[in-house]
Amino acid sequence: xxxxxxxxxxxQQTSGSKMAIKAILVHLNDRRRAARLIAVAKALAKPAxxxxxxxxxxxxxxxxxxxxxxxSDEVLSAVREAEQSETSEIEAxxxxxxxxxxxxxxxxxxxxxxxxxxGFVMQxxxxxxxxxxxxxxxxxxxxxxxxxxxxxxxxxGRPLLMVPNAGSFEASPRHAVIAWNGSRExxxxxxxxxxxxxxxCLFSVIVIANETARSHDMEGSADALVATxxxxxxxxxxxxxxxxxxxxxxxxxxxxxxxxxxxxxxxAYGHSRFRELVFGGATRHVTHHxxxxxxxxx
Numbered sequence: 001x002x003x004x005x006x007x008x009x010x011x012q013q014t015s016g017s018k019m020a021i022k023a024i025l026v027h028l029n030d031r032r033r034a035a036r037l038i039a040v041a042k043a044l045a046k047p048a049x050x051x052x053x054x055x056x057x058x059x060x061x062x063x064x065x066x067x068x069x070x071x072s073d074e075v076l077s078a079v080r081e082a083e084q085s086e087t088s089e090i091e092a093x094x095x096x097x098x099x100x101x102x103x104x105x106x107x108x109x110x111x112x113x114x115x116x117x118x119g120f121v122m123q124x125x126x127x128x129x130x131x132x133x134x135x136x137x138x139x140x141x142x143x144x145x146x147x148x149x150x151x152x153x154x155x156x157g158r159p160l161l162m163v164p165n166a167g168s169f170e171a172s173p174r175h176a177v178i179a180w181n182g183s184r185e186x187x188x189x190x191x192x193x194x195x196x197x198x199x200x201c202l203f204s205v206i207v208i209a210n211e212t213a214r215s216h217d218m219e220g221s222a223d224a225l226v227a228t229x230x231x232x233x234x235x236x237x238x239x240x241x242x243x244x245x246x247x248x249x250x251x252x253x254x255x256x257x258x259x260x261x262x263x264x265x266x267x268a269y270g271h272s273r274f275r276e277l278v279f280g281g282a283t284r285h286v287t288h289h290x291x292x293x294x295x296x297x298x
Contacts, residue, residue, distance in 0.1 A: 185267025249285025
């Protein structure tokens with residue numbers, strides 16, 4: 001069927017984008033960062049009346065031993081006491097922060113049934129609209145076991161909102177910057193952002209331009225994305241930015257800052273099917289130098 005100009009004009013009229021977020025999982029793995037993560041989740045939950053699930057998963061064994069060790073009862077008891085104390089502190093923070101939340105809140109703590117703690121977290125995350133997790137903290141001794149935002153982004157099946165380990169983020173994003181490269185992953189991330197963010201949130205679509213044919217294709221698809229976002233009632237605009245000798249990650253961070261964006265939207269990429277746990281170059285650079293909230297989808 002061929003659409004006439006009049007029909008196209010009519011089909012472009014919309015009543016504005018509607019938030020589709022109703023359930024948020026917050027991965028609370030560290031009491032030092034719990035309050036920051038909960039504040040981010042609340043900022044997104046309040047306008048949509050969404051429910052927040054606070055999930056704390058821990059190992060029942062000392063996690064960092066390089067080989068299997070027959071731990072004594074005293075050691076195991078000390079580990080359990082430390083984990084129970086950590087759990088109680090995080091639960092108290094969660095309960096106080098989410099008291100009276102319109103959509104309600106649920107606290108869940110559990111011992112992982114096996115060594116794959118990330119896999120256990122994902123079992124719960126896949127039944128929600130959004131995962132909120134902290135940026136990995138390389139200075140934390142327990143990070144190799146309990147910090148795995150990359151796995152949640154790539155394997156979780158849901159969009160992941162990564163929260164920087166520095167700064168305060170207590171307001172819902174007002175200006176989302178989409179790092180567009182025409183890939184499947186960024187398409188998923190862009191439309192996840194459209195569904196999750198408030199209707200008056202601005203959208204900027206960044207294309208890091210060069211002289212390749214693929215760059216010209218990206219620019220064309222970026223224009224098409226903006227047209228679709230406008231049909232959803234969004235205020236959206238394409239920004240074509242020369243790389244200027246910078247790596248893509250540096251360029252994205254700098255241009256997002258220049259635009260005043262408070263949310264960066266990216267695709268989460270694995271180098272290959274054999275190394276899915278390793279982020280691609282631009283994604284890895286941005287998540288290791290995180291300055292603002294970053295929404296990732298794979």
